[in-house]
Amino acid sequence: MSMRSQVYEWSNLASSGNSTLRRTTSDVPVTIPADREIDIFIGGYGNNITKPAETTATQFIVIEDIACSPWLGGSVQIRINTTDYFQNPDVTRQRGIPGLASPYPRGSPSSVGVAGTALDYSVDNLLKSFDLYPDVYVLPGQVFQILYSINSAMNGTTTEVVAAFVKYTLYDGPDALIANKLLELGVTINPNNVDWYKRSLIEQQTRAAMAPANGGA
C-alpha cells in the first residue's frame, strides 16, 4: 500500500481548552478569531495532530482538493515551507480559496444561524466553482500547512461551527522515488502515471533479460 488516498478534516470542536488531539464525544464549538490564519494541523484550535505536517525523505504528497465552510467569509490557503500557494495578481498575499468557491460539505448552505432556538440555514446548495488542478506537490522533506481564516467575527453567543477539508495522495517508499522521477520528467504525478512508470521499468527489464537469449550472445 504505497499509494494511499488520504483526507484530513478539521473543525473548531474541542473537548477542553481550544484544541484537542483526539475527537471525543464531549467536543463543543470553540470561538476562533477573525482575520487570523489558523493552521488546521497544529494551529491550537479544534482537532489537531501531534506535529507539523511534513514529508519524510521517503514520502511524496500530492494535494488534490481543499475546501471549507462557506460562512463567515471562510477561506483556505496552502503553505509549503514558508511560501503561500495562492497569490493576488500583484503577487501580494491573499487568504486563499473561499469556501463559497470550494464548499465543504459540497451542497452546504452559504450561511447558518439561529432564529429563536431553531437552527436556521439559508436555502441554497453551494457547488464548487474551483478545482485544484494542477495539483500541489509536497516534495520529500518539506513542511506544509493548510491555513483557514474567517473575515467575519463569530457570534459570541451562538458560536458557529466551521470545518476545513483537504484530500491528498500519499506516495511512500518506492512509489515516492517514482513520483520524484516523474517530476524530473515533467509528467503529472498521479496513481495512473506511477503505475505506467512501473510497467515501463518491468518491460525494460524483460527486454534486457530476453536480449542475450535472442542471439545477443
Added chain:
Amino acid sequence: MSMRSQIYEWNGLAPSSSTGNFTSANAGRATSIFIGGFGNNITKPAETTATEFVVIEDIACTPTLPATSTAATLSANYRGQLEGFTPGNGLLGPRAFVQVRINTTDYFLDPDNVANDGIPGSASPYPRSLDFQPSFNLYPDVYVLPGQVWDILFTGYNAGSWGTTTGADLYAFTKYTLYDGPDALIANKLLEMGISINPGNVDWYKRSLLSAQGM
C-alpha cells in the same frame, strides 16, 4: 460470474432485534459494520479465501452539517438530513467517520502518520443528495489480497444527535468488486505488473492470453 460488483450497507437500527441498536452509548467507539454487534451484521469477519481478491472502490457514511452552539430545534430548512437527528454540540448529524482496516492496519492516517477515524461522512456522504455531495473519491482503490481479513469501522462522536435507546438512521456503505477463481489469479498477476485492478484490465489480460495462444 468470477468478477462481481458487490455492496454492503449497514444501518445502526437493528433488524428485528437480532442485534442491538447503535445507540448513543456506542459513540466514540470504532465499530465494525460487519461483526460489531450493532445494527445489521454478518455471521463472520469479512475475509478473502486463497482464491478471492477484493477491490474496495467506495466507502461512505451518514453526513453531518456544521451548525451553531446554541440551536436546540430545527427550523423549516431541514437540509436533507436523515430522520432522527437533532442539533447538538454545534452539529446537525452524527459526526461520523468510516475507516478501512486490512488485517490489523488502518488505511487512513493523519499527516503525522497516526491512524485517524477515517473518511468523514461529510466528505463521502451516504446517501448522496443535493445537500450532501461527495468531496472524496477512493482512488487508488484499496486491495484486499487473498487470505486477508478486512473491516469497515464506523465511528460517530455526536452522541446527542441520535437516540439513547432507539438510535437513528445511521448508515455506512461500501462498494467493492469480488474477483474469484481464475480472475483472482489474474488480479494477482496485474498487481505484480503494476496495473490497476479493475474489470476492464482483467478482461484485457484475458484477451492478451487468448491472442498469445493464436485465438
